[in-house]
Amino acid sequence: MSECGCSSVSEPSMKPLEEALALLLGHAQAVTEREVVTLAEANGRILAEPVVSKINMPPWDNSAMDGYAVNSVDLKQGASNCLPVSQRIPAGAAPQPLVAGTAARIFTGAPVPPGADAVVIQEVCTQDGEQVTINELPEQGANIRYAGEDTRIGQEVLQAGTRLGAQHLGLAASVGVGELVVYRRLKVALFSSGDELINPGKPLGPGQIYNSNEYTLQALLQSLGCDIVSLGIVEDTFEATCQALSAAAAQADLVMTSGGVSVGEEDHLKPAVEALGSLDLWKIAIRPGKPLAFGHIEGIPFIGTPGNPVSLFVTFCLFARPFILKSQGVREEALAPTPILAKADFDWPRAEKRREFARAQLNLDGQGQAQISLYSSRSSGVLNSLTWANGLAILPEQRTLARGELVQFLPFSELLK
Structure with a gap:
């Protein structure tokens, strides 16, 4: 299937999801620079040194x-x-x-x-x-x-590589720790590719669309605690694309783009990345999100997300998110989201060649049982579908599904945390 839902021939060059993710994570190198922050500043940061309790908790019976x-x-x-x-x-x-x-x-x-x-x-x-x-x-x-029932003197209460949340900060405070050693924030440079794009707030001209991808990407990166350098919209020429990629790589730990990763005459990212460095990944056997690019520009990692907004969102959650978390110092065993099993409220009568991550809602049926419903359209251009959904249903490749069968569901609460 193509991104629009029409039939296409088999593409043997597409990598399976697991192989593509392993490739990305194999290239993710954690930042090493550290800084000391107060508990009030530590929410969302990645712990660089373990926290060891100096007191018993509770300190007395x-x-x-x-x-x-x-x-x-x-x-x-x-x-x-x-x-x-x-x-x-x-x-x-x-x-x-x-x-x-x-x-x-x-x-x-x-x-x-x-x-x-x-x-x-x-x-x-x-x-x-x-x-x-x-x-x-x-x-x-x-x-x-009893004294020491929760925590004992000398006990490691937080591991290095932990992404700190409210519960971790509360635990650190409970054992008297007021400052934490964390990794510095990852700096990500991004730009959008397309002469048809215009920023919100300006009137649309003939053939123009608003640059929604810029704001989707920025919000996703902000939720992961990244420092963002935005280069805006880059015109669709090989020279401008090379110049933007080189400028981005000079000031960031990771370069991200949206659009321009297909093979049309106006898609210049692929040849530009190859000219400046290497392209290690281009097509993945998933839907939506097949044209995901990964490589290096002058030694700096590059992730090129598709231009279709749903494809961008899905590929960010499945690939860019774990890559970024590992690059920030998060332990690898904590990278994968935890799916939920629930009954399908739909039939999936046609076996597809690519694994599908369908926009879906997890709700309770009349008997109080969890069930999964799919959005009415499979188009990867319908951004409205992501505000309707509360997660993604994983529909395996090469098999059909009947209503009532168990399906894996990835809640946005797992993918966006």
Whole structure:
């Protein structure tokens, strides 16, 4: 199938997805320069050095509930178990040792007093003045979070190569770390190729279209924490394309383009890249997104995405994203998105030669079961389909599918994080 959905002859030069991705990742070299940032600045950055805890967490035994701290030897089965309340321990207090034969009023997060071995939740207790009746006997250790239960001194809590999110920063803060060593941001230079393109905000002339790809690419790169150098729109000539590629390579770690990677007379990227360096990949056996180019320009990696907006989006998610993450220092085992299995709400009666990444919605049917629905058009020029979809359904090559069969689904939450 061609990108428009019409039939085409078999193209044996197309690389399978796995082979193409392995080629790209094999060329991805992580940046080595590091910098120190505060926790407030670290969200989305890539950790360059592991974080090791210098404290136990929690630092002391503490109560997991509001209730009463007791020593279980003071409680007897079948007895009234009425104890005097000898102290009150809010969070942040320093308790006294528990007096034998008494209970201590205690609140969530407060230190458990020495001599207590259980916390009885307040819902099964009855307090009357300075006395409390324990109506349900606790097991030893009940509702106590012990020192070092979460983290111990010397434990590595965050690995180098972790892409930092809210949970990682919270964990670093919980063990007292205020600054982190991270890799510098990857610098990506990009431009769009096409005399028909014009920037949004200007009136369209004859044969012109707005340059949506520039803003799609910029947003995708920003979501990965890249520094972006935009060279704008480059005219469709071999000389201008060579000049733009050379200028981009001189100031970035990666060069990315949209459009101009086909074989028409006005598509100059392929010969320009070959003239300035090498082209290692050109066609991939997927749909949409077959004409993805990868190579090097004066030693700098180059990724040329297709001009059709859906093809650009899909190839970025499947190939550029893992390449960029690895180049930023992310551990390779963390690069692959995790698909979801769900039932197809459609028939796929024709076996295709290329694996299809169809725009799709994952929803619940009337019985509360996850199901996948496909967008009505397969055209790779319908950008509206990406705002309708919440992910991509993976439709295997060389096989058909019937409604109700399990299909892999890649949610955008996995592809755009």
